[in-house]
Amino acid sequence: MTExxxxxxxxxxxxxxxxxxxxxxLHGYLCRLSGDPATxxxxxxxxxxxxxxxxxxxxxxRKAYLYATATNILRDRWRKQKRxxxxxxxxxxxxxVHQNFSLSLDMAAVFDRLSAQERAVLWLAHVEEMSxxxxxxxxxxxxxxxxxxxxxxxxKAKELLERAGFRGSHE
Amino acid sequence: MNNNDDDVQFDxxxxxxxxxxxPQLPNSGILWWRAQILKRQAxxxxxxxxxxxxxxxxxxxxxxxxxxxxxxxxxxxxxxxxGSHVSFLAPxxxxxxxxxxxxxxxxxxxxxxxxx
Numbered sequence: 001m002t003e004x005x006x007x008x009x010x011x012x013x014x015x016x017x018x019x020x021x022x023x024x025x026l027h028g029y030l031c032r033l034s035g036d037p038a039t040x041x042x043x044x045x046x047x048x049x050x051x052x053x054x055x056x057x058x059x060x061x062r063k064a065y066l067y068a069t070a071t072n073i074l075r076d077r078w079r080k081q082k083r084x085x086x087x088x089x090x091x092x093x094x095x096x097v098h099q100n101f102s103l104s105l106d107m108a109a110v111f112d113r114l115s116a117q118e119r120a121v122l123w124l125a126h127v128e129e130m131s132x133x134x135x136x137x138x139x140x141x142x143x144x145x146x147x148x149x150x151x152x153x154x155x156k157a158k159e160l161l162e163r164a165g166f167r168g169s170h171e
Numbered sequence: 172m173n174n175n176d177d178d179v180q181f182d183x184x185x186x187x188x189x190x191x192x193x194p195q196l197p198n199s200g201i202l203w204w205r206a207q208i209l210k211r212q213a214x215x216x217x218x219x220x221x222x223x224x225x226x227x228x229x230x231x232x233x234x235x236x237x238x239x240x241x242x243x244x245x246x247x248x249x250x251x252x253x254g255s256h257v258s259f260l261a262p263x264x265x266x267x268x269x270x271x272x273x274x275x276x277x278x279x280x281x282x283x284x285x286x287x
Contacts, residue, residue, distance in 0.1 A: 012203050019199040028192035037194065045197055045205075052206035053213075107188040126185040158181060 015052060022063060023048070026070060029123045032111050034074055043073045067128070068138040071120065078116075110160045117141075118153035125150050230278045237271040 023044065030040035047070035057065060111119050117139065124135045132146040141149065244264050 012200070015203055016199040019202070023196050023199070024192065024194065025189060027194045027196060028189050031192065031194070040194075041197065045202060048202055049206040049209060052203065053210055107184045111188070122185060123189070126182050127189040154178070154181060158177060161181075161184075 018059065018062065019048065022066065025127060026066060029067070029120075029127070030070055030074065032108070032119050032123060033071075033116055035112065039074070039077070043070050043077070046070075046073050063128075064130075064134055064138060067124065071138055106164075107161075110157050110164070113160055114153060114157060117149065118156065121146060121150045122153050122157065226278055230275055233271060233275045233278065237268065237275070240271075241268060 026047070027040055027044050030043050031037055034040055034043070047066055050069050051062065051066050054065065111122075114122070120139055121135055124130045124138065125132075130138075132143050132150070135141070135150070136143045136146045139146070241264075
């Protein structure tokens with residue numbers, strides 16, 4: 001947020017600093033979203049390369065651009081694999097939650113039971129602490145809808161956690 | 172536990188999950204240079220595009236002209252091909268046709284639809 005807009009393309013040093021700040025979290029986002037580390041690796045690299053080729057922008061915009069690009073690349077891959085439905089509709093069956101949860105709380109297991117869109121909004125809202133407007137721009141969803149999706153996703157995740165035996169007071 | 176505590180705890184759990192993610196990331200320097208190479212390739216392709224199109228046009232036009240030339244002079248070329256009658260124009264026509272065909276091959280080489 002501290003950087004200012006500039007006209008010249010980003011330098012290698014600037015890119016490397018930005019990469020070190022963002023790559024790990026972006027990789028986590030892609031991993032959670034795709035469920036496959038190899039896919040996350042490929043999409044991450046492609047998104048960063050596209051960002052290097054794009055015109056220079058402020059850091060905040062760059063981050064949003066990176067997330068939007070990475071999400072779109074992943075979406076395109078799903079579309080190619082005819083798995084687009086999974087993006088907005090398909091949620092995992094909840095019947096096996098008790099069987100698959102480990103006794104220690106596993107948030108990753110909860111994430112696996114959410115739809116891709118729910119995973120994306122929760123990550124962007126809680127990890128990246130983005131505003132609803134920013135999330136909407138990245139996921140191509142209206143700001144008002146984001147508010148609803150975030151609320152529902154959070155409630156669903158909490159419910160899954162409770163079903164797995166997690167109680168806030170136990171922590 | 173109220174709803175607010177719940178949200179705070181939920182938030183900290185997600186953040187912990189993100190923090191615990193420690194992948195083996197690709198080297199940023201390699202990524203930067205890969206991007207530069209891809210950019211150069213894209214620039215080269217963009218610059219060469221008119222050249223590739225013009226070559227295609229030249230090959231097509233050459234083929235059409237050669238075909239038209241052969242058709243219009245078919246009567247004179249046919250005896251030469253059969254070997255029954257040799258007109259003074261026939262060898263010229265045959266050599267021209269071979270020359271044009273060679274020129275077309277040279278124009279079309281290397282293949283224009285080369286993809287990286």
